[in-house]
Amino acid sequence: MSDETGNLSLDFLVGFTVFLLAFIWVAAMVSGIMVNLQSSHIDYDAVAYRTGVILVEDPGWPASPSWELYPDSQKYEISRFGLAVSKDTPGLLSQDKINRFFCTSFVYPDDYQSRVIFGDYSYRFNISVTDLTSGRQQSVGDVLPNDEYGYIRRLAKIKIDSNATIGPSYYIAHSYNNTGTPSDFNVTQHQFSILINGTKLLGDQTNPAYQIDPNIEPIMINLTNLNSTLFPGVYPPVTPPARINLTGIKVYVQHGNTLSLANTWNTLYIDGSSTASAPPHRVLDNISLMIDPYNFSIMSAGYSNVYFNLSFNLTDSSITPIAYKGSFLNNTLSSPFDYNYNGANVTQPQLDDAVVEVAVW
Amino acid sequence: MNDRGQLYTIEGVAAGLIMLLTAYMIVGATTIYTPGDAHISDMQLEVLGSDALTIMDTPANSTVAESPLRQMIENDSYGGGQFKSMFMNYTNASGYGPVHNIQFSANYSYVVPGQPTPASIAINSSRNLTGGEHAVRVTKWVIVSKQLPGDTNVENRAVLVEVLLWRD
Numbered sequence: 001m002s003d004e005t006g007n008l009s010l011d012f013l014v015g016f017t018v019f020l021l022a023f024i025w026v027a028a029m030v031s032g033i034m035v036n037l038q039s040s041h042i043d044y045d046a047v048a049y050r051t052g053v054i055l056v057e058d059p060g061w062p063a064s065p066s067w068e069l070y071p072d073s074q075k076y077e078i079s080r081f082g083l084a085v086s087k088d089t090p091g092l093l094s095q096d097k098i099n100r101f102f103c104t105s106f107v108y109p110d111d112y113q114s115r116v117i118f119g120d121y122s123y124r125f126n127i128s129v130t131d132l133t134s135g136r137q138q139s140v141g142d143v144l145p146n147d148e149y150g151y152i153r154r155l156a157k158i159k160i161d162s163n164a165t166i167g168p169s170y171y172i173a174h175s176y177n178n179t180g181t182p183s184d185f186n187v188t189q190h191q192f193s194i195l196i197n198g199t200k201l202l203g204d205q206t207n208p209a210y211q212i213d214p215n216i217e218p219i220m221i222n223l224t225n226l227n228s229t230l231f232p233g234v235y236p237p238v239t240p241p242a243r244i245n246l247t248g249i250k251v252y253v254q255h256g257n258t259l260s261l262a263n264t265w266n267t268l269y270i271d272g273s274s275t276a277s278a279p280p281h282r283v284l285d286n287i288s289l290m291i292d293p294y295n296f297s298i299m300s301a302g303y304s305n306v307y308f309n310l311s312f313n314l315t316d317s318s319i320t321p322i323a324y325k326g327s328f329l330n331n332t333l334s335s336p337f338d339y340n341y342n343g344a345n346v347t348q349p350q351l352d353d354a355v356v357e358v359a360v361w
Numbered sequence: 362m363n364d365r366g367q368l369y370t371i372e373g374v375a376a377g378l379i380m381l382l383t384a385y386m387i388v389g390a391t392t393i394y395t396p397g398d399a400h401i402s403d404m405q406l407e408v409l410g411s412d413a414l415t416i417m418d419t420p421a422n423s424t425v426a427e428s429p430l431r432q433m434i435e436n437d438s439y440g441g442g443q444f445k446s447m448f449m450n451y452t453n454a455s456g457y458g459p460v461h462n463i464q465f466s467a468n469y470s471y472v473v474p475g476q477p478t479p480a481s482i483a484i485n486s487s488r489n490l491t492g493g494e495h496a497v498r499v500t501k502w503v504i505v506s507k508q509l510p511g512d513t514n515v516e517n518r519a520v521l522v523e524v525l526l527w528r529d
Contacts, residue, residue: 014370018377025381029388045401049408091415132454152405153461155412155451157419210423343424350422355454 044123044150048360051117052152055127056356057090058082060097066216068100069294075105081116083129083356085159085216089208093158093354096217098129102138112140117360125360131158133352141359149361157351162212163220164339164346168228175334177229177327187330188323190312194221194289195336199304204341210349212341214306215297219339221289223329230314231327242324244283246270247311254305262299265308267292283312307336402528403497406463410499410526413451418503428503433484434469434520435507445485452526462529464488466496469503471520473511480510484522488529496527 060067060082067078081101083093106112109124117123126141171177176192196214205211212219226244249265266278269288276290289308300306312328315321331337339346417430427435433444444467452463466486470479490496501522508515 011370011373015373015377018374022377022381022384026384026388029385045405049401049404052408091412130454153409153455155409155416155454157416205423207423209419341423348422348424351419352421353416353451353454357455 044148044360045152046150047117047119047123048125048150048152048358051125051127051358051360052154052356054080054116055083055358056093056154056156057084059084059086059094063087065294065297066097068094068097069292072105075111078115081112083156086208091154091156092209092351093129093156093356094217095158095160098138098158102129102140106140108140108142123360125358127359128355128357129158130355130357131352132354144359145361149359151357151359154356156354156356157209158354159209159217160350160352161217161219162346162349163222164337165222165224166337166345167224171229171329174331174337176329176331176337177231187327188314188325190314190328190330191332192223192310192312192329193331193336194308194310195338196291196300196306196308197304197338197340198300198306200340209351212339212346212349214291214293215300216293218293219291219296221291221337221339223287223289225285226283226287226329227285229327229329242326243315243317243321244328245313245315246279246281246283246287247313248279249289250309250311251299252307252309253300254307259307262306263295265289265291265295267295403495406526406528407497407499409452409463410465410497410524411501413448414499414501414522414524416451417447418501430501430522431503431505434503434505434522442485445487448485448524449487463526464494464529465524465526466490467522467524469520469522471509471518473509476511479521482510490525494525494527496525499524499526 058080060078061080062070062077067081070078081097083097083101084090085092085094085097109117109122112125112127113122116127117125124142126139126144128137128139128141130137168177196219198214201212201214230242230244246268249268251262251265252259253262267276267290268279269275269290270277270281271284271286287310289310291308296306314324314326314328316324337345341348414430418428420426420428429447430444432438448465448467449463452465453461455461464487466488467484468481469484470481473480502519503522504517504519506515506517509518509520512518
């Protein structure tokens with residue numbers, strides 16, 4: 001065959017195949033150039049930045065009641081962690097939210113990934129909050145790698161909750177120890193009441209940084225040196241130590257001029273114990289009454305004045321205790337202990353400097 | 362048969378491979394450096410600086426009426442290193458993360474009554490600006506009760522505290 005016009009040569013076929021292969025390969029690699037655009041380094045920095053903003057400027061979700069109040073059994077209802085006190089106060093962190101955030105009931109990384117890191121890629125990360133004022137450092141996550149990782153550092157203030165600690169000199173100055181008249185020695189039942197005036201607490205201080213709001217943050221009231229307030233009565237003439245028994249705590253809410261019983265209160269720490277005890281309970285010297293916002297807000301709904309009424313009775317130390325008459329912590333004749341913005345009564349909320357650091361890789 | 366000008370199959374394949382290798386190397390070596398990359402490290406500094414100014418302008422509790430930053434400006438007490446130590450302490454504070462060597466230069470400016478341009482007063486700096494630094498700028502409006510130069514008496518004035526921050 002001599003006429004070869006119109007034939008496709010083998011050279012052309014091979015050359016075209018190589019060209020096509022090259023074209024496909026290059027086309028496939030173009031997306032690789034774009035990978036550089038969202039390189040790990042930049043992506044990690046962006047995720048760290050986003051996480052930092054969520055932690056420092058967002059109060060989290062659910063907001064009411066706030067997520068940190070959800071018990072472990074309901075932790076799946078928490079959809080976003082955020083440490084800010086409220087959405088209007090970026091950079092002001094809640095001590096309670098920080099403690100809850102670092103609580104061991106949340107598992108690294110899954111619980112944190114879905115609530116504060118977000119994204120489909122499973123990042124490794126380390127989040128830490130350092131209180132520069134107290135030096136306390138809390139963190140969660142992996143050990144930082146030696147090579148590159150995304151990082152952000154935020155400076156913030158931590159709002160340290162208010163509390164009140166009162167002792168003998170305070171009891172005497174405010175006539176909480178009614179030893180005044182002889183008839184007071186004839187009492188075996190004593191009442192001590194604490195007033196939480198919601199209207200004044202929310203009205204006298206409107207800046208959320210310094211406001212005491214028992215509906216969103218806990219209140220701790222420490223009654224110390226109770227034993228020294230106990231004075232023997234005239235009858236029966238036993239020598240102390242007598243027994244101080246906390247028989248119960250009743251919570252009254254005020255509506256207009258009428259007081260109504262709202263509930264009984266069972267969260268208190270007696271004599272330095274770290275576990276909560278419920279009354280009736282024997283007291284040696286100290287009581288710490290913990291008023292948590294979750295139960296308080298349920299109880300105080302719609303009422304401004306809330307009274308916590310602690311009932312004590314005194315007995316002697318015999319096996320079958322006999323009621324004991326004496327003078328003790330009792331403010332039925334004076335006035336309730338007012339939890340307010342007076343620095344002499346209550347240690348006011350304090351703002352600590354803090355560093356929030358997020359590392360992602 | 363005339364073989365001149367022919368590309369043989371094996372040479373074609375070899376040439377193709379060389380082309381591919383070249384393309385592969387070029388694509389692999391290319392990093393597209395976008396403005397976004399520089400923006401990230403600037404943003405980290407900017408966030409840190411503005412956080413530092415915010416907490417310096419926040420009183421620690423309700424009994425302290427004036428923030429440290431406000432007190433410094435009102436009492437002209439920033440010069441003796443007070444602003445510097447506080448600001449450097451905040452910006453270089455670190456828990457688990459890396460330590461950054463951050464430098465700054467700060468001043469505040471205010472409007473002089475009757476003057477078209479605002480006046481500026483230097484606060485402090487950790488290093489003199491040479492002009493070669495890649496600095497970011499953070500600002501904070503602070504209300505002070507002070508008789509600024511040009512004022513006739515003490516009054517509440519807004520001054521703009523301006524800080525340039527850069528990494529060493």
